[in-house]
Amino acid sequence: MARALRLAVLVAGLALGVFSLALARRGAGNSLGGGSAFAGAAELAAGYALLGVGFAALMRPRQARLGAILVAASLAWFLLEWNNPAAGSAFVFTIGLVLYAAAAPLVAHAMLAYPGGRVAWWPGRLGLALSYAGSVLVLGLLAAAVFNRASEGCAQCPRNLLLVGGGSGGAYGSLNRAGIYLGLTWSLLVILLAAGDLVRATPARRRLAAPVVLAGCVYLGLVAADFAHSLYRGYLGNDVLDRRLWLGEAAALCALSLTVIWAWVRAWRTRSALAGLVIELAESPPPGGLRDVLAGVLHDPSLQLAYPLADGRLADGRYRAVELAGEVTPIVRGGQRVALLSHRPGLLAEPALAEEVAAAARLALENERLQAEAWSQLEDLRASRARIVGSGDAERRRLVRDLHDGAQQRLVTLSLALRLARARLGPGLDPALAGRLDEAEDELRAALADLRELAQGIFPVILAEEGLSAAIEALAETGPAPLEITALPGERLGSSAEAAAYFVVSEAVRQAAASTLKVSVARYGTRLMVEVEGDGAPAEIVGVQDRVGALDGSVTVVRGPGGRATIRAEIPCES
């Protein structure tokens, strides 16, 4: 619709309101809104509220159809007064005869069609067809065709332009009665349909439509009550109860208009936040920063952003596994879910908003998703490295235990047996044989010493059993270079962290010159810091770097003045 046409509709609607109220006041006895200033104000308020909201909806491309229905409902609301004998004009009176009951089906239509303007659900369409048939066709057009002012006892009524033939009092009464029965039926049916439609809607749409449907159902409930009240009487009238119900309808329509406006306000706030998003993203946030930006511009601190990984897991922008709770909106691009947003209920209730988020944050989202994917693969790799190192250590420990419990124990037993055999031979032993036995015992002692050293080199028992600090102190007793230990942790740490820290120190000791090494091992929260300072950097730290790297730690060599160098390892450790 052209802008001028829409403006013309607005002006016409405003004029229609004033004209109808004037008409009602002239024939106050037969009107609903003409009896008092309050009723008149209510009439104008409800009609203008619908008109205003309808006009605003007309201006919105996605809601023009809804706007048209609302504007029509507002006009019909005023036309209720036109079947007044005081109408003064046959044309006005005839229009009133046809359309005086048309407001209710139009409001029902707007409610079922909210927010877009189309009713897609077939039972809804059926209910609406019934409502139009009952109120516009039966109560309106058909009844008008047989309304004869003479036979209805309304001498002062203007002429009925639609009267076919002479009219029939009996037919008019029957049609009215049928229309009222039909009206009671359809109004209750539409309330049920609206509720059913809400139940089957998506949570987002339900949250969006619920206030409008609630207000609409209150209105229809009052309409149904008036139909019920009119059943016995046989026509829609304006007695005291009719007027009260009608005042309630006016209030319900004002409320309905407000709920439509409220939905716009909410959407507008979110959308203006999204405008901020585009500006924020121009400065490309750091990894994981997109969530903070979205949470900030959408004013939802609880907002969570998750990226579905190839293997089905979810990771956040900082590559941690996440579980989403609450309302989740997928962000879809090219038919693929690139991200999931969990947020405060109703935040992205309008379906278009999620699309707008996707559009505004497209590059940043894609970037973070790819990084999350890459990092999760790296994390898998790191975990696999840690497992390899861990199982290697377990294997070494088992080997050492086998050496101690097996070979070493047997050698000791053997040396004992040798000693016993020698004792059995008595004191008068052939000196040559005695010499041989001495040699054998010496060999055994040397074998035991070798074995002990071998086991120590594979994996020090003291590290596994007494912990890192005891193992480093033991290192100080055997190493080629003096150790000056300035700090050691007082508690046990995870076995892999302890092993990594131990091998950093032992490797430095193994490769050290004869000058003193300064060793410090200290724990800060979840990081274990190991520092070994000595003359010259060790030539070979790749093995140590691999071991520490497998735990997601790092090893660096810092060269100081005078040829001094410090190996610094940072090892994550659980508490």
Next chain:
Amino acid sequence: MRVVIADDEVLLRDGLDRLLTEAGFDVVGKAGTARELHREVELASPDVAIIDIKMPPTHTDEGLVAAQEIHASHPGVGVLVLSHFLESHYAMRLIEQHPGGAGYLLKERVSGVGVLADALVRVHEGECVIDPTIVSRLLGRARPASALAQLTERERQVLALMAEGRSNKGICEQLFLGPKTVEGHVTHIFTKLGVGESADDHRRVLAVLSYLRSAPQQQA
């Protein structure tokens, strides 16, 4: 002297039994686990228990734990722990937890009946016994310039014997020196090292071992 032997290796346990019996000891009980050991100590009331450091079920430090428990329940029973491990850490742990009448020997000492018998007698008399190999390793370790360098050869010998847990009388016998001479050496050593002298043998061993293990740098 009544001795109980605890070792999960049957061959070794029996061999040790024969060796000690031939050397004139009275082996009154044998055990394969810490639990059996407690029962033997309870029933046979031995003077000394010889305990393997590794026993079932975990084969880690059951021997040290058992020694501590024996000290708590039967303070009069000496313990001699046999170990594969040279680390002074374990020896320190033992004599800290079992003050007086405790010994830590390398397991291969079982074939040297002289060393074993000497250790048993000393433990029975309430002395501490630290394996000489551990002491020589501590003395010989690489260390920054320290007060140890100021000791004479004789003083180093006396220091090593103190670290092994010997009393002044024992040191006299080992070095064929008079009591006055040994006392003089001991006083000199403690003065040079800057360690407070302790009359109590047990505390003296701990002090000397701690000094050797920590290896403080020489005061400038």
